[in-house]
Amino acid sequence: MVLTRRQMLQAAVAAGMPFAMGASSVKRRPPTSSTPFQVPMPIPAVLRPSHRSATTDYYDLDIQTARAEILRGRPVPVITFNGKFPGPTIHAHAGRRTIVRQHNKLSEEANVHLHGGVVSQDNDGLPMDVIAPGTSRTYVYPNSQVAASLWYHDHAHHLESEHVYRGLAGFYLLSDAHEQRLSLPEGPYDVPIMIRDAELAPDGSLVYDEDDFFGRTTILVNGKPQPYFRVAARKYRFRLLNGANLRPFELNLSTGDEFVQIGSDRGLLETPWRTTMIPLSPAERADVIVDFSRYPLGTQVVLRNSLFATDTTTDVMRFDVVRPAPDRSRIPERLATLPLLQAPSVTRKFTLLMDPAQMMGTINGKPFDMNRIDTVVKYGASEVWEITNINTDGAPHNFHVHLVDFRVLDINGRPPDPGQTGLKDTVRVMPGETVRILTTFDFQYTGTYVYHCHMMDHSSMGLMAQLRIDK
Ligand SMILES: [Cu+2]
Incomplete structure (x- = not known):
């Protein structure tokens, strides 16, 4: 057998x-796994507005098939925004609106969710609110939230997992006046880094085998396998995003040196957190500063993964320190002031389960049903949500709520590391863990949104539920 x-x-x-x-x-x-550090890491191009008004930047994106060289010299089919794998980066500024017209040029439905965006229900890209093939849809993003590293990706139910896997994802970097005053590394020294895994066929094309964590043995960074990145001997800000469907990472530097984490999913931390390990489950972001001035020119520093790591999934990318550069950036000891935690009036419990035998994911025993509202919340209420991963086979999950951000109170009763104490929208929930989060549902909008595991193979198999916020 x-x-x-x-x-x-x-x-x-x-x-x-x-x-x-x-x-x-x-x-x-x-058969295609290659020697690491053979190709340079590309930086996704910044998307130019189609036009600007006094208040708004207008963009156009085509959701289209294209070919990308994931392995050098072997163009393979991918699904993209504007033909780019991954998609172009959108820059936004708090207080200025962004309006993106998405043209679905695929032969099937798609849609776009701005992950971490405070947007109305109609603009959220909910799973059932899709763009029919051959049609367009305009999404309005008010950008009335603090600076944060957001990203946009497909969320069409049952299709999102494969669509994102095949390339429908890009950065959306929101800045604000406060952040700009901090003198953090900027311009070419502020670099988005999307890390994911993939299974590649011998011809270099992407193989999508649903829920096949162990088959995805190639690490891609900004779309290239285990690249190198030439850096100057100075401070860099890296916007780390886990763009994988299933794989959580724990990242470290081969030198054993510290990252200075300055931000997480939804903005800056209150104070910098110096740590040798950055955990990052799918869709989570960590803004980190790495100071390469401590290394002599010629030093090579490998960004490594230590979680579920095998011979091909340990090395993520390599930083090569190749030139000197002036550096007037700094890391202030006070980065932001976070809102005070409100006393909760409601506590709810959620269990996350992925049943591989049935290929079905559930929250509180139920798979996603678009005709069912699972949780009704009063606008303005502060609630504690207690989320437990009840898988007994060791499968990790995480938990993402649309619209709101939240604070992590504790993980199995213990306070989180400082890197997890900022504004979050996605939190890792390892097997057997219970994570308690607190949020106040006063994010400008009422309406229906979703919460789900952001291991996209899981959410597309049902590990998702609906939330309605009522006035
Ligand atoms: Cu999951």
Whole structure:
């Protein structure tokens, strides 16, 4: 009998092997896995507005198939915004509106969700609110929130997972006057880095095999496998985004040196957090400063992953320190003032489960149903949500709520690391963990939104539910 990878994993789990052990028992090196650090890391191009008014920047994006060289010299089909893999970066500024007209040139539905955006229900790109093939849709983003590293991606239900996997994702970097006054590294020294995994066929094309965590053994950074990036011996700000469908990362530097984390999902931390390890589950962001002035020219510093890491998923990318450069940027000891936590009036409990035998994900025992509202919240209410990963096979989850940001109170009763104490919209929930978050539902809008696991294979298989905020 030939076992599928899934059956092998289930056998490993039944034998009491933890998830990570399961990984090593079934891992295989795909024929295309290449030597790391052979290609430069591209920086996604910044999208230019189609036009500007006194209050608004207008953009046009085509959702279209295209070809990309994931492996050098082998163009393969991908699904893109404007033909770019990953999509172009949108720059936005608080107080100025962004309006994006999306043209769906695919032969199937798609839509666009601004992850982390405080936007009305009609502009949120909810799973059932899709752009029919051959039509256009305009999304309005008011940008009335603090500076943050956001991103946009497809969210059409049952399609989002494969669409994002094949390339429908890009950065949306929102700045504001406060952030600009801080003298953080900027311009060419402020670099978005989207990290994900993929399974590549021998011809270099993307293989999408639903929920196949262990098959995705190639790490891509801004669309290229384990690239290198030439840096000056000075401070850089990196906007780290986990753009993977399933894979959580724990990132470190090969020198053992610290990152200075200055921000998380929804903006700056109150104070910089010096740490040697950055955890990043799918859709989470971490803004970090790395100071390369501490290294002699010629130094190579590898960004590494230590979570569920195998021989091909340990090295993420390499920074090569190649030139001196002046540096007037600084890292203030006070970055932001976060809103005070409000006393909660409601506590709710949520269990997250992915049942691989049924290929079904559930929250509180129920798979997603567009005709069911699972949670009704009063506008302005402060609530604690207690989220438990009840998978017993070692599968990690995470938890994302649209519209709002939240604060992580504790993880299994222990306070989170300082890097997790800022404004969050996605939080990792490892097997057996219970994470308590607190939010006040006063984000300008009422209406229906969703909350879900952001391991997109899981959400597309039902690990999602609906929230209605009532006046
Ligand atoms: Cu999940």
